[in-house]
Amino acid sequence: MGVMKRVQLVFKAKANKALDKMEDPRETLDYSYQRQLELLTKVRRGVADVATSRKRVELQMNQLQQQANKLEDQARKALGMGREDLARAALERKASAQAQLNDLQAQYAQLQAEEEKLTVASQRLQSKVDAFRTRKETIKATYTAAEAQTRINEAFSGISEEMGDVGMAIQRAEDKTAQMQARAGAIDELMASGALDDAVGGSRRDDIQSELDMMSASSDVERELSRLKGEITASAPKQLEGGANGSNQGQPQNAQNAQEQSAPYAPPPPQAQTQAQPAGVPVSDLPAAEPQDGEES
Amino acid sequence: MIVRILGEGQFRVDDAATAELNRLDSELERAVEHNDEAAFTAALGGLLAQVRALGAPLPPDTLEPSDLILPHQDSSMDEVRKLLTEEGLIPG
Numbered sequence: 001m002g003v004m005k006r007v008q009l010v011f012k013a014k015a016n017k018a019l020d021k022m023e024d025p026r027e028t029l030d031y032s033y034q035r036q037l038e039l040l041t042k043v044r045r046g047v048a049d050v051a052t053s054r055k056r057v058e059l060q061m062n063q064l065q066q067q068a069n070k071l072e073d074q075a076r077k078a079l080g081m082g083r084e085d086l087a088r089a090a091l092e093r094k095a096s097a098q099a100q101l102n103d104l105q106a107q108y109a110q111l112q113a114e115e116e117k118l119t120v121a122s123q124r125l126q127s128k129v130d131a132f133r134t135r136k137e138t139i140k141a142t143y144t145a146a147e148a149q150t151r152i153n154e155a156f157s158g159i160s161e162e163m164g165d166v167g168m169a170i171q172r173a174e175d176k177t178a179q180m181q182a183r184a185g186a187i188d189e190l191m192a193s194g195a196l197d198d199a200v201g202g203s204r205r206d207d208i209q210s211e212l213d214m215m216s217a218s219s220d221v222e223r224e225l226s227r228l229k230g231e232i233t234a235s236a237p238k239q240l241e242g243g244a245n246g247s248n249q250g251q252p253q254n255a256q257n258a259q260e261q262s263a264p265y266a267p268p269p270p271q272a273q274t275q276a277q278p279a280g281v282p283v284s285d286l287p288a289a290e291p292q293d294g295e296e297s
Numbered sequence: 298m299i300v301r302i303l304g305e306g307q308f309r310v311d312d313a314a315t316a317e318l319n320r321l322d323s324e325l326e327r328a329v330e331h332n333d334e335a336a337f338t339a340a341l342g343g344l345l346a347q348v349r350a351l352g353a354p355l356p357p358d359t360l361e362p363s364d365l366i367l368p369h370q371d372s373s374m375d376e377v378r379k380l381l382t383e384e385g386l387i388p389g
Contacts, residue, residue, distance in 0.1 A: 002322035003329065004300070004344075004365035006381050011366055117304055124306055127357035135360065158360030165303050172304075172369070 015160035025145055025152045029136040032156055036129045039163055043122040046170045050115040053177045056184055057108050064101040068094050074208050081215050090208050100187055107180055114173045121169045125162060132159050300348050301363040308352025318347060329374055337374045345370055
């Protein structure tokens with residue numbers, strides 16, 4: 001015998017067993033109806049539970065996404081400051097946050113599917129319970145207990161199969177929700193441990209950020225320094241600048257001058273590097289970004 | 298003939314489709330016996346697709362019991378095994 005028939009027989013046996021317990025067939029109707037109402041309540045609660053769980057995952061996904069964005073931002077700033085090591089560290093953490101995020105997304109989709117299935121199951125059960133109630137009243141009003149038996153059996157088998165199906169759907173949804181919650185709990189712990197650089201939720205500054213802050217503070221000093229130097233250069237003798245623009249670069253006495261003129265594009269001595277930065281790197285944005293990080297939390 | 302797919306609802310399927318459904322069902326059964334996960338997934342998928350394609354969904358307020366019952370779309374082989382035992386997966 002095939003799988004389909006065997007499953008059907010298992011369901012049928014279950015229904016028959018419940019029927020056999022009843023002495024008065026009409027008592028079966030009322031008892032079954034009570035069970036149906038209970039199951040309806042249960043399946044609706046199931047839908048609500050899955051929805052709650054889904055929202056929690058949604059929240060976590062948002063947190064992880066923010067974190068990944070922030071880490072990428074840090075990596076970009078670090079690179080701009082020539083700190084590839086810091087950028088690498090930030091990107092490694094970003095990859096870790098992203099992996100968690102991908103994992104959650106897959107499970108989120110499952111929860112969503114489970115919620116939809118359960119919602120549909122709840123609507124279907126509601127229709128069947130309504131139909132059963134009508135049938136029950138008709139049977140009670142029209143037939144004697146003996147006559148009613150066959151009709152009761154029919155209605156009962158039909159609804160009992162549906163109840164078994166819905167009961168399993170609730171169980172499956174509960175299992176998925178429990179798995180999801182365990183997963184969400186583990187990610188909460190991971191975030192709290194700082195392994196994903198949790199600066200989003202707390203006031204604690206992470207190590208990458210504090211190093212970037214330190215560097216941007218020192219680059220502020222450098223920028224001021226180069227501004228002052230610029231003022232001094234501007235007041236330097238005119239004839240020297242003219243010489244640098246000429247074609248006599250081979251002459252030793254003008255070499256120093258030429259270097260000063262082309263400083264922003266040359267491999268930098270320390271003060272030249274800070275002059276070059278305003279062109280490509282938003283150094284001035286860095287200090288301003290700090291308070292914003294704090295406000296996000 | 299009425300066929301239920303667990304988690305999806307009931308379908309009325311023309312008796313002419315019985316032979317094809319039985320063929321797929323035998324494959325499913327063999328897969329479970331031989332513990333062949335790949336064959337199991339293929340057979341179950343094929344069976345469900347056939348029922349959905351050939352069957353017409355029953356209105357939700359019918360109270361007719363099904364002639365055949367099929368496992369959930371994403372059932373594992375283990376779940377189906379448990380489903381086949383009397384005290385298996387059906388609650389209540």
